[in-house]
Amino acid sequence: MHEGCTVYQTTQYLTKKWALLVLFELYKGGDDYTRRFSELKESLAGITSKVLSQRLKELEEEGLVGRRVDAEHFPVKSEYFLTEAGLGLIDVIKHLKQWALTYKIDNIDCGNQNCKDCIL
Amino acid sequence: MHEGCTVYQTTQYLTKKWALLVLFELYKGGDDYTRRFSELKESLAGITSKVLSQRLKELEEEGLVGRRVDAEHFPVKSEYFLTEAGLGLIDVIKHLKQWALTYKIDNIDCGNQNCKDCIL
DNA sequence: CGGTATCCTTTCGGATACTG
DNA sequence: CAGTATCCGAAAGGATACCG
Numbered sequence: 001m002h003e004g005c006t007v008y009q010t011t012q013y014l015t016k017k018w019a020l021l022v023l024f025e026l027y028k029g030g031d032d033y034t035r036r037f038s039e040l041k042e043s044l045a046g047i048t049s050k051v052l053s054q055r056l057k058e059l060e061e062e063g064l065v066g067r068r069v070d071a072e073h074f075p076v077k078s079e080y081f082l083t084e085a086g087l088g089l090i091d092v093i094k095h096l097k098q099w100a101l102t103y104k105i106d107n108i109d110c111g112n113q114n115c116k117d118c119i120l
Numbered sequence: 121m122h123e124g125c126t127v128y129q130t131t132q133y134l135t136k137k138w139a140l141l142v143l144f145e146l147y148k149g150g151d152d153y154t155r156r157f158s159e160l161k162e163s164l165a166g167i168t169s170k171v172l173s174q175r176l177k178e179l180e181e182e183g184l185v186g187r188r189v190d191a192e193h194f195p196v197k198s199e200y201f202l203t204e205a206g207l208g209l210i211d212v213i214k215h216l217k218q219w220a221l222t223y224k225i226d227n228i229d230c231g232n233q234n235c236k237d238c239i240l
Numbered sequence: 241c242g243g244t245a246t247c248c249t250t251t252c253g254g255a256t257a258c259t260g
Numbered sequence: 261c262a263g264t265a266t267c268c269g270a271a272a273g274g275a276t277a278c279c280g
Contacts, residue, residue: 016252017252017253018253048253048254048255048256050253050254050255051252051253074260075260076260
């Protein structure tokens with residue numbers, strides 16, 4: 001087993017609380033996979049600013065999420081979006097969904113392979 | 121997003137410390153994907169009995185790992201092995217490895233798609 | 241051999257308050 | 261609006277000892 005393997009590291013920050021949900025919330029963000037901080041916070045019922053901020057920072061450092069800030073005006077406007085790598089990871093999780101549909105009979109299948117709501 | 125979704129739950133116990141390593145150690149266990157408790161403990165340098173025992177119990181409850189016990193003789197002999205579902209999950213993680221090879225340039229690729237050592 | 245029990249440290253995340 | 265700072269409780273994991 002190689003030291004510091006990327007896959008293992010990936011699983012470590014992806015499985016922190018809210019991380020996957022944040023990713024999927026961006027995925028649901030329309031054609032550009034973009035959401036604002038406040039939108040994410042509203043959609044993810046129960047998440048605190050602190051944790052949302054932490055997760056976004058981690059995901060950004062890992063290259064899964066990008067960030068655009070408009071500091072020209074007030075209030076500041078900042079947008080988060082899925083990068084190509086982040087989008088690629090969504091595909092991996094779709095494989096995981098297929099696995100779950102095969103071996104975990106209690107899983108709910110909405111019938112739509114690309115459903116963005118029940119991919120998780 | 122469906123409540124209690126299996127994929128999300130899966131990520132929660134798979135990302136506990138040592139869980140993936142235990143799974144891959146079994147995967148490396150030969151044609152029958154079987155290892156004994158003490159073998160696992162030796163291979164996973166640094167893991168404690170307590171944690172190994174916990175992880176195995178969780179993975180067994182989730183149906184990824186099976187267990188055979190021979191309590192007839194002393195000392196007791198117990199074997200753990202990958203179930204079909206567990207093996208299916210290995211495939212999912214191979215997809216994750218491909219993702220990492222594409223987007224994480226610092227990942228080490230030994231060149232063998234099915235390499236059991238550096239899949240992680 | 242294959243674990244369990246206990247204690248202890250560290251980490252994580254929730255609550256709340258505050259700021260440019 | 262988009263965060264940061266501080267404090268606190270819960271949970272996870274490591275160290276060590278013990279048992280059938």
